[in-house]
Amino acid sequence: MFVTGLALVLVWCLIALVAPWLATHDPYAIDFVATLKPPGAAHWFGTDNVGRDTYSRVVYGSRLALYIGLLGVIAPLVIGMTVGLTAGYFGGWVDTIAMRLVDITVPFPFFVLVLSIVAVLGPGIENYFIALALVGWVGYARLARSEAMVLRQAEFVLAARTMGFSHRYILLRHILPNALSPIVVYVMTDVTLVILFGAALGFLGMGVSPPAAEWGVMIAEGQSYISTAWWISFFPGLAMVLIGVGFALIGDGLARMLRIER
Amino acid sequence: MHMNGIVAATMAVLLCGTPLAAQDTLRIASGSKVTSLDPIATAAAGNIEAYGQLYTHLVRKDHDGTFKPGLAQSWDISPDGLTYTFELRPSKFSDGSDITADDVAFSLLRVAKDKSSAYPAGFAPIKEVTAVDADTVKMMLDYPSAPMLSNLEIFNAGIVSKADVEKRGEEAFTVNPVASGPYMVKEWKPNDRLTLAANPNYWREGLPKIKTVDLIEVSDDNARATMLMAGEIDVDRHVPWPQIDEVNNSPNVSVKLEPSTVLYLVLPNLAKPPFDNPIVRKAAAMALDRAAITNAVTLGHATVANSTLPNALNYYDKNVSPPAYDPAGARKLLEDAGLLGTEINMMIVPSYAQTATLLKAQWDAVGFKTNVEQVDVGLFWSNLTSGEFEATTTWYYNETEDPDLAVRWALCGTCGSKSFYTNYDNPEVDKLTEEALREQDPTKRGALYSKIQQITVDDLPQIPLYYAPYSNGYSDHVKGLSLTPALQWTLEDAELTGG
Numbered sequence A: 001m002f003v004t005g006l007a008l009v010l011v012w013c014l015i016a017l018v019a020p021w022l023a024t025h026d027p028y029a030i031d032f033v034a035t036l037k038p039p040g041a042a043h044w045f046g047t048d049n050v051g052r053d054t055y056s057r058v059v060y061g062s063r064l065a066l067y068i069g070l071l072g073v074i075a076p077l078v079i080g081m082t083v084g085l086t087a088g089y090f091g092g093w094v095d096t097i098a099m100r101l102v103d104i105t106v107p108f109p110f111f112v113l114v115l116s117i118v119a120v121l122g123p124g125i126e127n128y129f130i131a132l133a134l135v136g137w138v139g140y141a142r143l144a145r146s147e148a149m150v151l152r153q154a155e156f157v158l159a160a161r162t163m164g165f166s167h168r169y170i171l172l173r174h175i176l177p178n179a180l181s182p183i184v185v186y187v188m189t190d191v192t193l194v195i196l197f198g199a200a201l202g203f204l205g206m207g208v209s210p211p212a213a214e215w216g217v218m219i220a221e222g223q224s225y226i227s228t229a230w231w232i233s234f235f236p237g238l239a240m241v242l243i244g245v246g247f248a249l250i251g252d253g254l255a256r257m258l259r260i261e262r
Numbered sequence B: 001m002h003m004n005g006i007v008a009a010t011m012a013v014l015l016c017g018t019p020l021a022a023q024d025t026l027r028i029a030s031g032s033k034v035t036s037l038d039p040i041a042t043a044a045a046g047n048i049e050a051y052g053q054l055y056t057h058l059v060r061k062d063h064d065g066t067f068k069p070g071l072a073q074s075w076d077i078s079p080d081g082l083t084y085t086f087e088l089r090p091s092k093f094s095d096g097s098d099i100t101a102d103d104v105a106f107s108l109l110r111v112a113k114d115k116s117s118a119y120p121a122g123f124a125p126i127k128e129v130t131a132v133d134a135d136t137v138k139m140m141l142d143y144p145s146a147p148m149l150s151n152l153e154i155f156n157a158g159i160v161s162k163a164d165v166e167k168r169g170e171e172a173f174t175v176n177p178v179a180s181g182p183y184m185v186k187e188w189k190p191n192d193r194l195t196l197a198a199n200p201n202y203w204r205e206g207l208p209k210i211k212t213v214d215l216i217e218v219s220d221d222n223a224r225a226t227m228l229m230a231g232e233i234d235v236d237r238h239v240p241w242p243q244i245d246e247v248n249n250s251p252n253v254s255v256k257l258e259p260s261t262v263l264y265l266v267l268p269n270l271a272k273p274p275f276d277n278p279i280v281r282k283a284a285a286m287a288l289d290r291a292a293i294t295n296a297v298t299l300g301h302a303t304v305a306n307s308t309l310p311n312a313l314n315y316y317d318k319n320v321s322p323p324a325y326d327p328a329g330a331r332k333l334l335e336d337a338g339l340l341g342t343e344i345n346m347m348i349v350p351s352y353a354q355t356a357t358l359l360k361a362q363w364d365a366v367g368f369k370t371n372v373e374q375v376d377v378g379l380f381w382s383n384l385t386s387g388e389f390e391a392t393t394t395w396y397y398n399e400t401e402d403p404d405l406a407v408r409w410a411l412c413g414t415c416g417s418k419s420f421y422t423n424y425d426n427p428e429v430d431k432l433t434e435e436a437l438r439e440q441d442p443t444k445r446g447a448l449y450s451k452i453q454q455i456t457v458d459d460l461p462q463i464p465l466y467y468a469p470y471s472n473g474y475s476d477h478v479k480g481l482s483l484t485p486a487l488q489w490t491l492e493d494a495e496l497t498g499g
Helices: A002-017 A054-072 A074-090 A092-105 A110-121 A124-149 A155-162 A167-203 A213-224 A231-255 B002-016 B045-055 B101-113 B162-173 B221-229 B243-248 B277-287 B288-296 B327-336 B350-365 B378-386 B404-411 B429-440 B442-459
Strands: B026-030 B059-061 B067-069 B072-077 B083-088 B126-133 B134-142 B183-189 B193-198 B211-217 B235-237 B254-270 B343-348 B369-374 B391-396 B463-475
Touching: A054 A124, A054 A167, A054 A213, A054 A231, A074 A124, A074 A167, A074 B327, A110 A124, A110 B442, A155 B369, A167 A213, A213 B221, A213 B243, A213 B350, B002 B369, B026 B221, B045 B183, B045 B193, B045 B211, B059 B211, B067 B072, B067 B221, B072 B254, B083 B101, B083 B162, B101 B126, B101 B134, B101 B221, B101 B277, B126 B369, B183 B343, B221 B243, B221 B463, B243 B254, B243 B463, B254 B277, B277 B327, B277 B429, B277 B463, B288 B350, B288 B463, B343 B350, B350 B369, B350 B391, B378 B391, B378 B404, B391 B404, B404 B429
Parallel strands: B026 B211, B026 B235, B343 B369, B343 B391
Antiparallel strands: B059 B067, B072 B083, B083 B134, B126 B134, B183 B193, B193 B211, B235 B463, B254 B391, B254 B463
16 A cells, blocks of 8 residues: 555656656647647647647646645644644643634634635635645644653653753654654645645636646636546546545555554 | 336436426526616626516617617607607506606616616716606707617616605615516525516516516536536526537537627736837737637637627727737837837636636747736726736627727726726727717718727727627527527517427
């Protein structure tokens, strides 16, 4: 499982890296003569409503998907870990404040909240990242807090404190490394979600702007042709499934290996 | 035998696609919702279609473009074009009260003068409307207006009950409005449907033939087309271009392309760089293969636009033309002016993504650098009306076949909408607009409008793209129904056959 997932993700990373060599056409070149062509020798995945090569666009789309997925989790990860670890380690009023913040955010459905924030800030990837930073940290914070609460009672931490190490040093050197494994597993599921929601925003016209080769945008572009030119939406959809399954399998595999209950 | 019975019943349902009982309700689905039943309150699509059914007009335009008596059985226009006298036929509102000259005067003054009137432009010349006696109305103008009679056809000039509106105020249009048109409100569920029932007192006796009509809101284009093919609705207001063939290939339904006054266009903002520069506008127009764009977007269902005015309008000039497609020439223009690499920031709503992609590709090919920014519809209108944009692409339609209102909306800089918010203001066009309104001689009027079209295809306050027909899907058992260019269903002439 883990190996399959890893292989899938590595293949996608490779595709993204060498996209210019894999693509058979310029993903942005429109061709008025070759619109809505079905998959064939000239266009492996067919062409869309302005004659762009779907295969080349799917290939280039992997760059955006990975970019969104990997970059999108960084801010929530850093914020969530900082809040969660400090809250769990210090307890007391720090913990109370942090957890009330979490309680305020949790009742709202994740995507609805992200959507409303993007709607207020305006469409675009940057605003999606901002929305993720505002909302996504909660999951990491809870996870990091529970780990830190256990770890602060651990003997090696107590020992470090008796020896007079600073809180900062203990948090970074003792708590963080030991709290990391469940968080890494969570990152894998989160990457999948971030890619999916990013595409959903693109689909709704609130994410990446056209003519970007972004899978969600492509699925939206093919929406009205679904019964006459299915390939426009189908291939980016398939690509999204494959990348999502890849990350999910890595997460599952890691969880099993690290014996983490989820 | 039992099995066969089930199979036969299933087959019957599958074949008919509609309930077996004779159908007496016509179901029309549209992406635009009905938000108000007060004819002067809004000019939004969805409401426009409903107003025409509830409130009748003084005159009506026939298929051949001539004016036929409506509520007014005859009329007289003074030689100076300043006084209109209408003789009303005896008729009743849906609540049984008489429609009198008072009601007509009240309704027309409401459209022309009421502060809450959303679209008074066509009625600006009106000075006074008075009831001479119970069935004679006199309308006096400040200055002659050639399209006055055809403006009476605009969706907001329907006749409402003075007594009822004065008595109930706002409520007169929310709970059981008193109707003068072919239909009255049976039930209104905002955000879902407006159910209309035939008005028994409608002045055209024996009409309408269809007793109940549902105006249903279904916002998703694909969902509507699917519902039409499945027989869940009888009429689909707007089948998207890519689905026309599919609908036509399905049994018992077909798409009718109906003439419209719709013009799709590119709007540059002349108050901001880069489009304040005429060279940039010219290069941008020359860069576009408008025929190819039309073909790609509408799959050949629309006509390439050659004028700044819709082609269904009177006095539309088929001989004018914006700069022809010449990418090399466009590049040279930019090069000579040192403008290569000029950035264009184009704002669009998501449904224009395909058009934007095509525009960007062709502009970038001649040396522009185009950025496309997607915004939602609300932000789009607020940016557009406040001038916070460099370029966009959208459409408009004209309520009548007379060009006056179209020119005022899209090309005149002093008529309120700043030439469709492009901030184009050519004093000569402004002057011609007023001249043409007052000119009673059709030949001379035509020459004035030709001149306006010639000036504007040279000045390029807009780059016209294509004239799109209305593409409406109809079930085969609906007969005699069409959508007029003024966005009115001809429901009173329609009937349902078979079932």
